[in-house]
Amino acid sequence: MEFIILLVILGVVVLLALVVVALYNGLVQRRLRVDEAWSQIDVQLKRRHDLIPNLVSAVRGYMEYEQETLQNVTQARADAVAAGAQGPADQARAENALSETLRSLFAVMENYPDLKANQNVLSLQEELTTTENQISFSRQHYNATVRDYNTAIATVPAVFVAGMFGFGKRDFFEADPAAQEVPEVRLR
Amino acid sequence: MATRTTFFQQQSSNRRRSLLLLVSVGLILGVLGFAAGFGTTGDPFGGLWFTGGAVILAALLASGSYFAGDRVVLAASQAKPVTEASHPQLMNVVREMTLAANVPMPRVYIIEDSAPNAFATGRDPEHASIAVTTGLLDKLDREELQGVIAHELGHVRNYDIRFMLLIGVLVGGVALLADMFLRYTFWFGGHRGGRRGGSGGGGGILQLVMIVLAVVLAIVAPIAARLVQMSVSRQREYLADATAVELTRNPAGLEGALWKIGTDREVLEVANRATQHLYFTNPIKKFEERASSVWATHPALADRIDRLRELHSAPPLDEGERATLARH
Numbered sequence: 001m002e003f004i005i006l007l008v009i010l011g012v013v014v015l016l017a018l019v020v021v022a023l024y025n026g027l028v029q030r031r032l033r034v035d036e037a038w039s040q041i042d043v044q045l046k047r048r049h050d051l052i053p054n055l056v057s058a059v060r061g062y063m064e065y066e067q068e069t070l071q072n073v074t075q076a077r078a079d080a081v082a083a084g085a086q087g088p089a090d091q092a093r094a095e096n097a098l099s100e101t102l103r104s105l106f107a108v109m110e111n112y113p114d115l116k117a118n119q120n121v122l123s124l125q126e127e128l129t130t131t132e133n134q135i136s137f138s139r140q141h142y143n144a145t146v147r148d149y150n151t152a153i154a155t156v157p158a159v160f161v162a163g164m165f166g167f168g169k170r171d172f173f174e175a176d177p178a179a180q181e182v183p184e185v186r187l188r
Numbered sequence: 189m190a191t192r193t194t195f196f197q198q199q200s201s202n203r204r205r206s207l208l209l210l211v212s213v214g215l216i217l218g219v220l221g222f223a224a225g226f227g228t229t230g231d232p233f234g235g236l237w238f239t240g241g242a243v244i245l246a247a248l249l250a251s252g253s254y255f256a257g258d259r260v261v262l263a264a265s266q267a268k269p270v271t272e273a274s275h276p277q278l279m280n281v282v283r284e285m286t287l288a289a290n291v292p293m294p295r296v297y298i299i300e301d302s303a304p305n306a307f308a309t310g311r312d313p314e315h316a317s318i319a320v321t322t323g324l325l326d327k328l329d330r331e332e333l334q335g336v337i338a339h340e341l342g343h344v345r346n347y348d349i350r351f352m353l354l355i356g357v358l359v360g361g362v363a364l365l366a367d368m369f370l371r372y373t374f375w376f377g378g379h380r381g382g383r384r385g386g387s388g389g390g391g392g393i394l395q396l397v398m399i400v401l402a403v404v405l406a407i408v409a410p411i412a413a414r415l416v417q418m419s420v421s422r423q424r425e426y427l428a429d430a431t432a433v434e435l436t437r438n439p440a441g442l443e444g445a446l447w448k449i450g451t452d453r454e455v456l457e458v459a460n461r462a463t464q465h466l467y468f469t470n471p472i473k474k475f476e477e478r479a480s481s482v483w484a485t486h487p488a489l490a491d492r493i494d495r496l497r498e499l500h501s502a503p504p505l506d507e508g509e510r511a512t513l514a515r516h
Contacts, residue, residue, distance in 0.1 A: 040287075123276065129330070130280035137287035 023161040030149040034170050037142035038088065041135055041173060045084070045095060048131045052077045052102075055124045059105075062112050069101070069108050076101040089171040096174075099132060139173050146170045202347040205420070206354055210250055213358045213413070217242040217365055220405045224369040227398035235398070242365060246358075253357030254350075258309040258317055261353070261466065265307075265458045267297035267319040278325060281337050282318065288435040289341045294318050303454035304328065307466040308340040308349050316344045323454060328445055335432055335442030336468055342431030348424050352466055355420070359413040366406035421465040421485040429492055433499055443496045450489040450513045489513055 056070050063070065076098040083094035106125065115121050150169050153162035161167075218239045225238025253260075272279050279296060286293050294310070297319040304324040310316035318340050328336065343349050433439045449469050459471035465485040486492075490513050494504040505513075 126277050126280065130277075130284060133280075133284040134287055137284055141287070141290065 019157075020161055020164075023158045024165060027149075027152060027158055027162060027165075027167050030145070030152055031167065031170075033145045034142070034149050037138070037145045038173075040138045041142055044131045044135045044138065045080070045091070048098075048128065048135070049077060049081050051124060051128055051131065052098075055105075055121070055128065058118070058121050058124060059109065059112075059115060062115055062118075063108070066108050069105050072101045073098075073105050087171055088173045092171075092173045095135070102128065102132070136175070139175060143172050146172055202351050206347075206351050209351070209354060209358065209416075213250075213362060214243055214246050216362065216405070216409050216413075217246045220366065220369055220402060220409060223398045223402035223405060224372060227395055227402050228372065230392075230395045245365060246361060249357055249361040250354060253353055254311055257353040257357055258311065258315070258349075261307075261309050261356075261463055262297055262317060262319060265299055265319060265463065267299050267317075270296045270298050275325070277330065278320065278333070281330065281334050282341075285334065285337050285341050285435060288338070289345050289431075291316070291341060291345050294341070294344060296320075298322060298325075299458060301454075301456055301458060302326070303456040303471065304449045304452055305456050305459070305471050306336050306340055306468040307463070308343045309353060309466060310344065310349045311353060312347065312350060313344050316349060318344075321456065323452075324449075327448055327452065331436075331438060331441035332445035332448065333441075334436050335438070335445045338432035338435040339428045339442060339468060341435070342428035343424070346424075346427065346431065348428065352421070352424075355416070356463065356465065359410070359416075362413045363410035366409050369402055370406040418465075418485055422487050425486050425492065426495060429496060430499075433496065439496045439499045443493055446489055446493050446496070447513075450493075 052073060056074055060070060076094070080091070080094040080098045083091045109115050109121075109125075152158050153167045153169065221238035221240075221242030222235040224235075226232055226235030228234070270278060275296075275298065278298075282296055283293060291313040294308070294313075294316040295318070297317060299319055299321045301321040302323040303321055304327045306318065306320040306324055308316060308318045318337065320336070324333070324336065343352075429442060432442050436442070446469070456467075456471035459467060464470055467486075469489060470486040490505055490510045493513075497504055
């Protein structure tokens with residue numbers, strides 16, 4: 001009799017252990033997906049940080065009266081690089097501010113026809129535009145994986161395992177409010 | 189959320205349709221082969237031989253188009269592969285859109301032609317190619333190019349490319365085989381039929397019926413196949429436009445591209461009847477007049493633009509703008 005009880009208890013323990021292992025593996029996989037999606041954004045952010053000094057020095061000679069705009073870009077870049085260590089939420093704020101200053105720089109550059117003839121500036125501008133776009137398209141994917149992961153660690157049954165092994169919540173990479181505005185319509 | 193369901197529905201319905209297409213083309217060819225074979229030899233076993241031949245030919249055509257069709261289409265359009273170094277902006281735009289559509293990077297090709305147009309081909313997103321003309325790159329700005337690339341990647345993601353590849357070759361194949369049977373029945377039908385006709389009156393009538401059936405089928409099958417090609421192609425274009433807006437979140441880009449291409453006077457030299465359904469807009473001019481008819485592969489440009497304008501609640505094109513598009 002005792003032997004059977006022992007066997008049942010042992011069976012339950014083994015079963016529980018298996019369930020915990022399965023849940024744990026599921027969480028690890030989800031967390032890995034978040035990390036992968038983040039590295040996709042991170043690559044683009046770093047690339048942008050590297051490109052900006054080149055652009056600033058390339059246009060500085062042309063834009064003597066726009067030193068303030070250039071200064072803003074340089075400052076915002078430095079802030080964004082510093083925010084890199086503070087996690088996605090803070091970094092998103094700094095990066096959005098950087099996007100803002102870049103947008104005004106591009107707008108001011110429209111006033112300098114000489115710049116439009118400079119092949120180096122044009123290709124730097126194209127590279128910056130594509131990194132900006134790639135960041136915004138990767139952001140959707142990243143936020144979706146974070147939502148999936150955060151939901152998993154906060155709901156039964158994985159919530160018990162998450163507490164045991166210290167799976168913490170992840171930050172979203174919030175979108176730039178200006179980028180979400182409805183685009184203006186133009187035809188012709 | 190609505191677009192998501194449509195996308196998955198479209199994906200599975202495209203897979204289903206591809207299979208249905210293969211089966212029905214096989215059936216049509218089988219019956220055609222049997223009728224032609226029975227009709228000419230006056231012997232049901234002769235019919236079976238023809239059936240076997242037709243079905244094997246169809247299977248060869250289908251697998252050929254499935255695995256090599258994209259290369260054939262690209263070669264026929266004189267498309268050349270593009271590198272990061274030679275066309276950085278094009279490659280950047282394609283990469284951006286693959287991130288948005290969550291598909292692998294396709295191979296990118298360019299066609300030396302001043303008419304602005306583009307197409308996508310391949311058997312699935314892992315084996316996809318996108319080709320654009322030099323005219324498209326010259327005439328469109330970045331946002332408009334993004335709209336066109338997103339439209340093409342929409343075809344890739346929705347598995348339209350597989351279906352269009354199969355249908356192009358199979359429609360051509362049905363026409364080719366029907367033509368072969370027609371000639372064979374015409375030349376040999378009378379001769380052999382006459383010799384065998386003496387063996388029995390009943391067989392002779394049946395044989396005659398088979399010849400008539402073969403002739404009718406050989407005439408009807410290519411027409412029916414082409415009608416299917418046209419109608420499914422039009423719906424796909426609207427859906428790819430909607431997908432492009434979903435991916436770029438910018439209806440104005442695609443709208444501007446459609447307008448510029450619609451008012452362009454150049455004619456794409458390398459396009460023909462076999463590849464017209466693949467393109468972004470129909471490359472064969474004088475097309476707009478027929479756009480509402482059952483033969484058109486694409487919806488009228490004005491209708492495509494109006495649907496995009498609906499998405500961001502802009503008023504539809506007025507009479508003058510429609511007339512401008514129609515004049516070109």
